[in-house]
Structures are given as C-alpha cells and as structure tokens.
Amino acid sequence: MKLLIIEDEIKTAGFLKKGLEENGFSIDIAEDGGIGASLARQGDYDLIILDVMLPGLDGWSVLQALRRRRDLTPVLFLTARDNVADRVHGLELGADDYIVKPFAFSELLARIRTILRRGPLRQAATLQVGDLEIDVQRHRASRAGCVLDLTPKEFLLLSLLARRAGDVITRTLIAEQVWDINFDSGANVVDVHMHRLRAKVDDPFAARLIHTVRGIGYVLEDRSRR
Known part of the structure; x- marks a missing residue:
C-alpha cells in the first residue's frame, strides 16, 4: 500500500519512512504543506499521515482542500498539538484519527492498519x-x-x-x-x-x-x- 507523509521534521519523516517501509508500505514524503497537497492530488494514496504545523499550507488547510474536492483518502494527523480544541477541529474537518507527538511507532502502525481495514471514513455533515x-x-x-x-x-x-x-x-x-x-x-x-x-x-x-x-x-x- 502507498502512503504519503506530510511532515517538515526531517528526522521524524525519515524515522516514519524507514519503519513503514520495513512493514511493507511504499512511502512518499513532502516537507511542505503545499507540496504535500499537490502530491495528494496527483498520487493514488491509501492513507496520508499529516502534521498540522507545516511551511506553506498548514495541515488544517491541506485536509480542507482534500475534503472540498470530495477526496476521501484516509488522513491521520500526527502532531504536537494536543489540546481538546485541536482534536475536535481535526475530526470535524474529516480526519480519520489523531495522534499526538511523542508517539509509539507500534501504536501508530496499529492505528494505520485499523484505518486501512475499515476503508475511507465517509464524512457526513x-x-x-x-x-x-x-x-x-x-x-x-x-x-x-x-x-x-x-x-x-x-x-x-x-x-x-x-x-x-x-x-x-x-x-x-x-x-x-x-x-x-x-x-x-x-x-x-x-x-x-x-x-x-x-x-x-x-x-x-x-x-x-x-x-x-x-x-x-x-x-x-x-x-x-x-
């Protein structure tokens, strides 16, 4: 399966890429929100791992752009923003899950597999x-x-x-x-x-x-x- 990681922390992105490739996933990385949004439009991804605080477009804007064009690709937020308002906002925008940094890779992997098993979450009003x-x-x-x-x-x-x-x-x-x-x-x-x-x-x-x-x-x- 093909995943897109939109993450501007190089070490974090590299860690994710290595771990996920070892578990059989094909990985693309974007270090800028605008580039990530462009890749998401062009690529056929099974899931997107998305940070919130990004150069270019922030994560909220990337997800809004996806959902506005009825793109139901599953999105998992992986971010340091951990307050309740952020979690609510992410879910309301159409995210399938929300994990706060620092995180355990084993948990992230389990969450990814759970999302992929159930398929895209059809967001309704x-x-x-x-x-x-x-x-x-x-x-x-x-x-x-x-x-x-x-x-x-x-x-x-x-x-x-x-x-x-x-x-x-x-x-x-x-x-x-x-x-x-x-x-x-x-x-x-x-x-x-x-x-x-x-x-x-x-x-x-x-x-x-x-x-x-x-x-x-x-x-x-x-x-x-x-």
Whole structure:
C-alpha cells in the first residue's frame, strides 16, 4: 500500500519512512504543506499521515482542500498539538484519527492498519446512530429532536464513539483522543466523564445507546431493533 507523509521534521519523516517501509508500505514524503497537497492530488494514496504545523499550507488547510474536492483518502494527523480544541477541529474537518507527538511507532502502525481495514471514513455533515444526531460542523448534538447540552470534551467523546459506531473503543484510546497520549488509562477519569455523558445522552430516553464492554471500554450502538 502507498502512503504519503506530510511532515517538515526531517528526522521524524525519515524515522516514519524507514519503519513503514520495513512493514511493507511504499512511502512518499513532502516537507511542505503545499507540496504535500499537490502530491495528494496527483498520487493514488491509501492513507496520508499529516502534521498540522507545516511551511506553506498548514495541515488544517491541506485536509480542507482534500475534503472540498470530495477526496476521501484516509488522513491521520500526527502532531504536537494536543489540546481538546485541536482534536475536535481535526475530526470535524474529516480526519480519520489523531495522534499526538511523542508517539509509539507500534501504536501508530496499529492505528494505520485499523484505518486501512475499515476503508475511507465517509464524512457526513451529520453523524446518526438511532435517534441521536451529531452535527459535526455546528458542534451540536441532539437526541429525538432534543438538543444535548454538551461540554467540548463531551462532544469530542460522543463524536469519537459515533464515528466508530458499533466498534468497541478502549479506555486507553478514549484517553489518548480526548485528553493526552500519556494519560493513565487506569485512572477513572474516562469512566467519570462517560457517566456524565450518559446522563445527558441516555438517561432521559427509553433506549440506551452507550454500552459498557466490561474490562475493555465502550461502544455506541442502537440495540433497540435487535
């Protein structure tokens, strides 16, 4: 499979290229956002690894250009920008995943393989699971027509679950995506926030959408029609 790395740190790009080629991937590298966007238009890539802070065009602009022309090539952000607002913004623009530097190569490789297995993530203006609707552009969520009053972290958490509806999301992945990549997944912060999210998404309604998978994590799915 053919991957494009858009990364201006030469050592990081070289490390990624070496490791991914050793795992059977064909790699192109661009050290400038504008050049990367041009290569993405011309090449037939299976996945793009994209930094945010780039010379030329920044990563946000590169991804926006891709999605504007309905290019659904999977994009994985690999960046030092680790705050919640950046993660939300990246996912809202249409990224398939978001990893914060510093990172473990084994995890990056696992994330890449997961994305490639499920294929391009079809980005829609609205994500829907049962009677739950998430407007990713307007940063709003509603259930059965009732607007949900969510904090930024709760919205990011719910969006993460909705984008992978039906898949079990581990506490570790939730911690990395919503908080920090070095977050201690053994702490109960994930469970506390999930409890608060459930109070808004599930408790006022007859059917539950957020389900616990004991010892692993959580899954968002509509089981009412089973």
